[in-house]
Amino acid sequence: MNSELYLSVVFWVIPIYLTAFALYSVRAVKGPTIPDSVLAIDSMSYDLAAFITILSILFHSPILIAVAMVLALWVFALDIYVAKYLESREMGE
Amino acid sequence: MIELSTLTYLFMAMTGVVSLVATYLAILESNLIKAVVLSAIQSTTYVILFYLLMAPDIALVYIPVSVGLYPAAVLFLIKKTERTENDSNEVVASED
Amino acid sequence: MVEELINEILMAAGTLMIVVGAIADLTGSIGLLRFPNFFVRLHAATVGTIWGAFVPLIGAALFAAGYVELGTHRWFVTGGAAVTALLILLLGPVGSHALARASYRSKAAIPYPLIHDALKEKFREGGKE
Numbered sequence: 001m002n003s004e005l006y007l008s009v010v011f012w013v014i015p016i017y018l019t020a021f022a023l024y025s026v027r028a029v030k031g032p033t034i035p036d037s038v039l040a041i042d043s044m045s046y047d048l049a050a051f052i053t054i055l056s057i058l059f060h061s062p063i064l065i066a067v068a069m070v071l072a073l074w075v076f077a078l079d080i081y082v083a084k085y086l087e088s089r090e091m092g093e
Numbered sequence: 094m095i096e097l098s099t100l101t102y103l104f105m106a107m108t109g110v111v112s113l114v115a116t117y118l119a120i121l122e123s124n125l126i127k128a129v130v131l132s133a134i135q136s137t138t139y140v141i142l143f144y145l146l147m148a149p150d151i152a153l154v155y156i157p158v159s160v161g162l163y164p165a166a167v168l169f170l171i172k173k174t175e176r177t178e179n180d181s182n183e184v185v186a187s188e189d
Numbered sequence: 190m191v192e193e194l195i196n197e198i199l200m201a202a203g204t205l206m207i208v209v210g211a212i213a214d215l216t217g218s219i220g221l222l223r224f225p226n227f228f229v230r231l232h233a234a235t236v237g238t239i240w241g242a243f244v245p246l247i248g249a250a251l252f253a254a255g256y257v258e259l260g261t262h263r264w265f266v267t268g269g270a271a272v273t274a275l276l277i278l279l280l281g282p283v284g285s286h287a288l289a290r291a292s293y294r295s296k297a298a299i300p301y302p303l304i305h306d307a308l309k310e311k312f313r314e315g316g317k318e
Contacts, residue, residue: 003256006200009208010252014100016211018107020241023218025111028134029118035227035292037130042284043221043234045137046242046277047214052144053249053270054207058097062253062262065269067144067152072276074161078133079284083291085126085168 010054017051038082045075105145112138123178125171129164136160199255206248214241227298231289238281246274 021044028040049068056064112135119131136159143152217237224230253259253266292298293308 003200003258006204006252009204011097013207013211016215018100018104020211020214020218020237022107023215023222024237025134027218027221029111029114029131033227033292033298034126034130035288035298036230037127037134039227039230039234039285039288040221041130041133041137042281042288043217043237043241046238046281048137048141049273049277050210050214050242050245050249053246053266053273055144057249057253057256057259057266060259061147062259062266064144064147064149065266067140067149067156068273069269069276070153070156071140071160072273072280074156075137076280076284077161078164079288081165081168082126082130083284083287085172086291086295086297088172 007058011058013054014058017047017054020047021051034082034086038079042075042079045071101145105142108138108141108145112142125176125178126168129167129171133160133164136163196255196257199251203248203250203252203255207245207252210241210245210248213237213244217241225302226300227292228289228300231285235282235285238277238285242277242281243274246270246277250274 024040024044024047028037028044031037031040049072052068052071053065056062115131115134115138119128119135122128122131136155139159140152140156143149143155214237217233217240220233220236221230224233247270250267250270253263253270256263259266
């Protein structure tokens with residue numbers, strides 16, 4: 001059973017994710033319009049849910065996985081709030 | 094050979110810097126919707142910090158309040174009032 | 190013996206899916222940073238959501254199912270990752286579509302390299318009749 005090999009491969013995946021989060025954060029902070037920022041936060045949080053799952057395997061602590069589900073659900077709620085606000089502002093109440 | 098704790102501390106530093114930048118821009122922003130979105134960025138980075146500091150119970154309470162309920166309440170309030178922040182301090186009374 | 194082989198296959202498949210997801214995630218973030226306007230960035234964001242979040246979550250579920258050192262709690266990781274993957278598969282496209290519809294109808298994002306707008310003509314025809 002050479003689980004060390006697979007664990008080292010998964011370990012070297014972490015810097016790729018960190019680079020991706022840095023790029024998402026740049027777009028979320030400097031986004032020219034409001035939907036750009038919300039879209040960047042949306043994508044970043046969904047990828048963060050995947051990254052949290054991988055980290056909870058690498059930390060050997062399975063109880064940390066419950067954050068991923070809650071994060072995915074509530075970021076969708078943020079998305080719907082902003083969409084509803086944008087639509088009701090121009091189209092009338 | 095890099096250890097796992099080194100990458101964890103690097104991730105913590107990155108999220109701390111991003112949350113500081115987002116908070117500073119949210120204070121300076123005059124468009125209130127953009128300020129709400131920037132505070133959502135700050136909430137997401139704080140969730141990462143709570144997770145990496147091994148406090149998933151606090152993260153589980155912090156996510157619904159600061160990502161879900163707080164932008165909903167503030168967006169509802171902004172819809173009832175004005176969209177941009179005025180420099181003048183006079184109260185804009187809407188009689189109708 | 191057979192169980193060890195099954196665990197090995199599960200961990201190999203999970204590692205492959207996690208690596209594919211990481212590369213797709215980097216691609217999606219570069220696209221989100223470099224594309225010119227909002228409606229083109231939706232494409233990169235969808236790549237980053239489905240290929241960058243759904244695929245590595247399924248991979249993490251398979252990896253945790255085969256990783257015996259986690260103990261009995263590895264089934265908790267497997268179930269949680271599978272449920273999160275299903276949620277993202279359902280919620281990600283719905284959120285992107287709602288945001289695109291709202292930002293087109295409220296003109297919050299202007300598609301500037303635009304040659305022919307068929308949706309606007311459709312709205313206008315629908316409004317007349």
